[in-house]
Amino acid sequence: MAHRLLLICLLMIYKVSSKDYWNVNYSLSHMCALKNSSVIINCNYTYPDGHQIMKVFWTKGPVRDVEPPDLSEDPEYSQRLQYLGDKQKNCTMRLSHVTKKDEHKYYFRFITDKPGGKYTGRSGVTLTVTDLQVESPERVTEGDSVRLTCKSSCALTDRATFIWYRNSQPLTERRDRNNILLLQSVRREDAGRCSCATHLHLS
Incomplete structure:
Protein backbone atom coordinates (compact mmCIF):
# COMPACT_ATOMS: atom_id res chain seq x y z
CA MET A 1 0.00 0.00 0.00
CA ALA A 2 1.48 3.25 -1.13
CA HIS A 3 1.64 6.04 1.36
CA ARG A 4 1.33 9.53 0.20
CA LEU A 5 3.35 12.15 1.93
CA LEU A 6 1.56 15.43 1.98
CA LEU A 7 3.88 18.39 2.27
CA ILE A 8 2.29 21.50 3.59
CA CYS A 9 4.09 24.72 2.82
CA LEU A 10 3.31 27.61 5.03
CA LEU A 11 3.91 30.98 3.45
CA MET A 12 4.70 33.42 6.15
CA ILE A 13 4.29 37.04 5.18
CA TYR A 14 5.63 39.54 7.59
CA LYS A 15 4.55 43.12 7.59
CA VAL A 16 7.61 45.30 8.11
CA SER A 17 6.89 48.20 10.37
CA SER A 18 8.14 51.59 9.24
CA LYS A 19 9.93 51.73 12.59
CA ASP A 20 12.01 48.63 11.81
CA TYR A 21 14.02 49.76 8.81
CA TRP A 22 16.21 52.52 7.44
CA THR A 130 17.86 77.27 -15.43
CA ASP A 131 17.36 80.82 -16.66
CA LEU A 132 14.48 82.40 -18.57
CA GLN A 133 14.55 83.23 -22.28
CA VAL A 134 12.02 84.97 -24.51
CA GLU A 135 11.12 83.24 -27.76
CA SER A 136 9.78 85.63 -30.41
CA PRO A 137 9.40 85.82 -34.22
CA GLU A 138 12.53 86.79 -36.16
CA ARG A 139 10.71 89.44 -38.20
CA VAL A 140 7.64 91.47 -37.29
CA THR A 141 5.66 93.75 -39.61
CA GLU A 142 3.65 96.68 -38.31
CA GLY A 143 0.05 95.57 -37.75
CA ASP A 144 1.00 91.95 -36.99
CA SER A 145 -0.02 90.14 -33.84
CA VAL A 146 3.07 88.94 -32.00
CA ARG A 147 3.30 85.90 -29.74
CA LEU A 148 6.04 85.96 -27.09
CA THR A 149 6.87 82.84 -25.05
CA CYS A 150 8.79 82.84 -21.78
CA LYS A 151 10.80 79.60 -21.73
CA SER A 152 13.27 77.73 -19.55
CA SER A 153 15.45 74.72 -20.31
CA CYS A 154 13.52 72.53 -17.86
CA ALA A 155 10.04 72.58 -16.35
CA LEU A 156 10.09 74.64 -13.15
CA THR A 157 9.31 72.59 -10.08
CA ASP A 158 7.48 75.41 -8.31
CA ARG A 159 4.33 77.02 -9.64
CA ALA A 160 5.02 80.41 -11.19
CA THR A 161 3.30 83.52 -12.48
CA PHE A 162 4.93 85.47 -15.28
CA ILE A 163 5.66 89.20 -15.57
CA TRP A 164 6.60 90.86 -18.87
CA TYR A 165 8.85 93.86 -19.52
CA ARG A 166 9.78 96.00 -22.51
CA ASN A 167 13.01 97.97 -22.16
CA SER A 168 12.96 97.10 -18.43
CA GLN A 169 9.50 98.65 -18.00
CA PRO A 170 6.52 96.43 -17.04
CA LEU A 171 4.34 95.61 -20.04
CA THR A 172 1.45 94.41 -17.92
CA GLU A 173 0.56 95.09 -14.32
CA ARG A 174 -1.08 91.74 -13.80
CA ARG A 175 0.73 88.48 -13.19
CA ASP A 176 -0.30 85.66 -15.49
CA ARG A 177 0.07 81.90 -15.00
CA ASN A 178 0.36 81.61 -18.78
CA ASN A 179 3.93 81.95 -20.05
CA ILE A 180 2.70 83.35 -23.39
CA LEU A 181 2.05 87.02 -24.13
CA LEU A 182 0.09 88.02 -27.24
CA LEU A 183 0.54 91.56 -28.54
CA GLN A 184 -2.23 92.61 -30.94
CA SER A 185 -1.62 94.87 -33.95
CA VAL A 186 1.87 96.02 -33.00
CA ARG A 187 3.01 99.52 -33.94
CA ARG A 188 6.46 100.94 -34.60
CA GLU A 189 6.58 102.44 -31.10
CA ASP A 190 6.07 98.95 -29.64
CA ALA A 191 9.59 97.97 -30.72
CA GLY A 192 12.06 97.26 -27.94
CA ARG A 193 13.78 94.58 -25.92
CA CYS A 194 11.28 92.26 -24.26
CA SER A 195 12.07 90.17 -21.22
CA CYS A 196 10.17 88.10 -18.71
CA ALA A 197 10.42 87.24 -15.02
CA THR A 198 8.56 84.96 -12.66
CA HIS A 199 7.09 85.11 -9.23
CA LEU A 200 7.40 81.64 -7.71
CA HIS A 201 4.82 80.07 -5.38
CA LEU A 202 6.76 77.58 -3.25
CA SER A 203 4.84 74.34 -2.79
Whole structure:
Protein backbone atom coordinates (compact mmCIF):
# COMPACT_ATOMS: atom_id res chain seq x y z
CA MET A 1 0.00 0.00 0.00
CA ALA A 2 1.48 3.25 -1.13
CA HIS A 3 1.64 6.04 1.36
CA ARG A 4 1.33 9.53 0.20
CA LEU A 5 3.35 12.15 1.93
CA LEU A 6 1.56 15.43 1.98
CA LEU A 7 3.88 18.39 2.27
CA ILE A 8 2.29 21.50 3.59
CA CYS A 9 4.09 24.72 2.82
CA LEU A 10 3.31 27.61 5.03
CA LEU A 11 3.91 30.98 3.45
CA MET A 12 4.70 33.42 6.15
CA ILE A 13 4.29 37.04 5.18
CA TYR A 14 5.63 39.54 7.59
CA LYS A 15 4.55 43.12 7.59
CA VAL A 16 7.61 45.30 8.11
CA SER A 17 6.89 48.20 10.37
CA SER A 18 8.14 51.59 9.24
CA LYS A 19 9.93 51.73 12.59
CA ASP A 20 12.01 48.63 11.81
CA TYR A 21 14.02 49.76 8.81
CA TRP A 22 16.21 52.52 7.44
CA ASN A 23 14.80 54.77 4.76
CA VAL A 24 14.91 58.28 3.32
CA ASN A 25 11.97 59.29 1.17
CA TYR A 26 12.46 62.30 -1.13
CA SER A 27 9.26 63.93 -2.40
CA LEU A 28 10.86 64.49 -5.83
CA SER A 29 13.78 62.81 -7.61
CA HIS A 30 14.47 65.82 -9.87
CA MET A 31 13.96 69.54 -9.33
CA CYS A 32 14.29 72.49 -11.70
CA ALA A 33 14.94 75.91 -10.16
CA LEU A 34 15.47 79.38 -11.54
CA LYS A 35 18.91 80.93 -11.23
CA ASN A 36 19.17 83.11 -8.08
CA SER A 37 15.97 81.66 -6.63
CA SER A 38 15.54 79.44 -3.56
CA VAL A 39 14.63 75.78 -3.74
CA ILE A 40 13.06 73.67 -0.99
CA ILE A 41 13.81 69.93 -1.06
CA ASN A 42 11.23 68.01 0.95
CA CYS A 43 11.98 64.63 2.49
CA ASN A 44 11.37 62.42 5.51
CA TYR A 45 13.29 59.54 7.07
CA THR A 46 12.78 56.49 9.28
CA TYR A 47 15.11 54.33 11.38
CA PRO A 48 14.77 51.38 13.79
CA ASP A 49 13.37 51.76 17.29
CA GLY A 50 15.95 52.18 20.00
CA HIS A 51 18.17 54.52 17.99
CA GLN A 52 18.75 58.14 18.89
CA ILE A 53 19.65 60.60 16.13
CA MET A 54 22.99 62.25 16.79
CA LYS A 55 23.61 64.11 13.52
CA VAL A 56 21.65 65.01 10.40
CA PHE A 57 23.01 66.69 7.29
CA TRP A 58 22.80 67.07 3.51
CA THR A 59 25.63 66.13 1.19
CA LYS A 60 26.25 65.89 -2.52
CA GLY A 61 27.75 62.95 -4.25
CA PRO A 62 28.41 60.32 -4.83
CA VAL A 63 31.29 60.09 -2.38
CA ARG A 64 32.83 56.64 -1.94
CA ASP A 65 35.00 55.13 0.80
CA VAL A 66 35.05 58.31 2.91
CA GLU A 67 32.56 59.98 5.21
CA PRO A 68 30.41 62.28 3.00
CA PRO A 69 30.94 66.00 3.67
CA ASP A 70 28.34 68.05 5.53
CA LEU A 71 27.33 70.84 3.13
CA SER A 72 26.46 73.17 6.01
CA GLU A 73 30.20 73.21 6.80
CA ASP A 74 31.19 73.95 3.19
CA PRO A 75 31.94 77.68 2.64
CA GLU A 76 30.09 77.55 -0.71
CA TYR A 77 26.90 76.39 1.03
CA SER A 78 27.09 77.41 4.68
CA GLN A 79 25.41 80.81 4.18
CA ARG A 80 22.81 79.50 1.73
CA LEU A 81 21.75 76.10 3.10
CA GLN A 82 19.11 76.01 5.83
CA TYR A 83 18.01 72.74 7.44
CA LEU A 84 14.24 72.95 7.97
CA GLY A 85 13.80 69.43 9.32
CA ASP A 86 14.32 67.87 12.74
CA LYS A 87 16.01 64.93 14.45
CA GLN A 88 12.92 62.75 14.31
CA LYS A 89 11.53 62.25 10.80
CA ASN A 90 11.60 65.44 8.72
CA CYS A 91 14.72 66.19 6.64
CA THR A 92 13.55 69.14 4.50
CA MET A 93 16.15 71.75 3.51
CA ARG A 94 16.26 75.07 1.66
CA LEU A 95 19.04 76.18 -0.69
CA SER A 96 19.06 79.90 -1.54
CA HIS A 97 20.55 81.93 -4.42
CA VAL A 98 21.13 78.86 -6.58
CA THR A 99 23.50 79.03 -9.56
CA LYS A 100 24.62 76.63 -12.28
CA LYS A 101 27.42 75.52 -9.92
CA ASP A 102 24.73 74.02 -7.66
CA GLU A 103 23.68 71.47 -10.28
CA HIS A 104 24.38 68.24 -8.40
CA LYS A 105 22.66 65.24 -6.89
CA TYR A 106 21.92 65.86 -3.21
CA TYR A 107 21.53 63.26 -0.48
CA PHE A 108 20.34 63.31 3.10
CA ARG A 109 22.42 61.43 5.69
CA PHE A 110 21.87 60.76 9.38
CA ILE A 111 23.91 59.16 12.15
CA THR A 112 22.56 57.49 15.31
CA ASP A 113 24.07 56.55 18.66
CA LYS A 114 24.33 52.83 17.79
CA PRO A 115 27.30 51.05 16.14
CA GLY A 116 26.77 51.03 12.40
CA GLY A 117 23.98 53.56 12.76
CA LYS A 118 24.78 55.56 9.64
CA TYR A 119 22.47 55.87 6.64
CA THR A 120 22.29 57.89 3.42
CA GLY A 121 19.13 58.08 1.32
CA ARG A 122 20.24 56.30 -1.85
CA SER A 123 18.08 57.80 -4.59
CA GLY A 124 18.91 61.45 -3.87
CA VAL A 125 17.54 64.55 -5.58
CA THR A 126 18.98 65.93 -8.82
CA LEU A 127 18.91 69.74 -9.04
CA THR A 128 18.93 71.54 -12.39
CA VAL A 129 19.28 75.34 -12.49
CA THR A 130 17.86 77.27 -15.43
CA ASP A 131 17.36 80.82 -16.66
CA LEU A 132 14.48 82.40 -18.57
CA GLN A 133 14.55 83.23 -22.28
CA VAL A 134 12.02 84.97 -24.51
CA GLU A 135 11.12 83.24 -27.76
CA SER A 136 9.78 85.63 -30.41
CA PRO A 137 9.40 85.82 -34.22
CA GLU A 138 12.53 86.79 -36.16
CA ARG A 139 10.71 89.44 -38.20
CA VAL A 140 7.64 91.47 -37.29
CA THR A 141 5.66 93.75 -39.61
CA GLU A 142 3.65 96.68 -38.31
CA GLY A 143 0.05 95.57 -37.75
CA ASP A 144 1.00 91.95 -36.99
CA SER A 145 -0.02 90.14 -33.84
CA VAL A 146 3.07 88.94 -32.00
CA ARG A 147 3.30 85.90 -29.74
CA LEU A 148 6.04 85.96 -27.09
CA THR A 149 6.87 82.84 -25.05
CA CYS A 150 8.79 82.84 -21.78
CA LYS A 151 10.80 79.60 -21.73
CA SER A 152 13.27 77.73 -19.55
CA SER A 153 15.45 74.72 -20.31
CA CYS A 154 13.52 72.53 -17.86
CA ALA A 155 10.04 72.58 -16.35
CA LEU A 156 10.09 74.64 -13.15
CA THR A 157 9.31 72.59 -10.08
CA ASP A 158 7.48 75.41 -8.31
CA ARG A 159 4.33 77.02 -9.64
CA ALA A 160 5.02 80.41 -11.19
CA THR A 161 3.30 83.52 -12.48
CA PHE A 162 4.93 85.47 -15.28
CA ILE A 163 5.66 89.20 -15.57
CA TRP A 164 6.60 90.86 -18.87
CA TYR A 165 8.85 93.86 -19.52
CA ARG A 166 9.78 96.00 -22.51
CA ASN A 167 13.01 97.97 -22.16
CA SER A 168 12.96 97.10 -18.43
CA GLN A 169 9.50 98.65 -18.00
CA PRO A 170 6.52 96.43 -17.04
CA LEU A 171 4.34 95.61 -20.04
CA THR A 172 1.45 94.41 -17.92
CA GLU A 173 0.56 95.09 -14.32
CA ARG A 174 -1.08 91.74 -13.80
CA ARG A 175 0.73 88.48 -13.19
CA ASP A 176 -0.30 85.66 -15.49
CA ARG A 177 0.07 81.90 -15.00
CA ASN A 178 0.36 81.61 -18.78
CA ASN A 179 3.93 81.95 -20.05
CA ILE A 180 2.70 83.35 -23.39
CA LEU A 181 2.05 87.02 -24.13
CA LEU A 182 0.09 88.02 -27.24
CA LEU A 183 0.54 91.56 -28.54
CA GLN A 184 -2.23 92.61 -30.94
CA SER A 185 -1.62 94.87 -33.95
CA VAL A 186 1.87 96.02 -33.00
CA ARG A 187 3.01 99.52 -33.94
CA ARG A 188 6.46 100.94 -34.60
CA GLU A 189 6.58 102.44 -31.10
CA ASP A 190 6.07 98.95 -29.64
CA ALA A 191 9.59 97.97 -30.72
CA GLY A 192 12.06 97.26 -27.94
CA ARG A 193 13.78 94.58 -25.92
CA CYS A 194 11.28 92.26 -24.26
CA SER A 195 12.07 90.17 -21.22
CA CYS A 196 10.17 88.10 -18.71
CA ALA A 197 10.42 87.24 -15.02
CA THR A 198 8.56 84.96 -12.66
CA HIS A 199 7.09 85.11 -9.23
CA LEU A 200 7.40 81.64 -7.71
CA HIS A 201 4.82 80.07 -5.38
CA LEU A 202 6.76 77.58 -3.25
CA SER A 203 4.84 74.34 -2.79
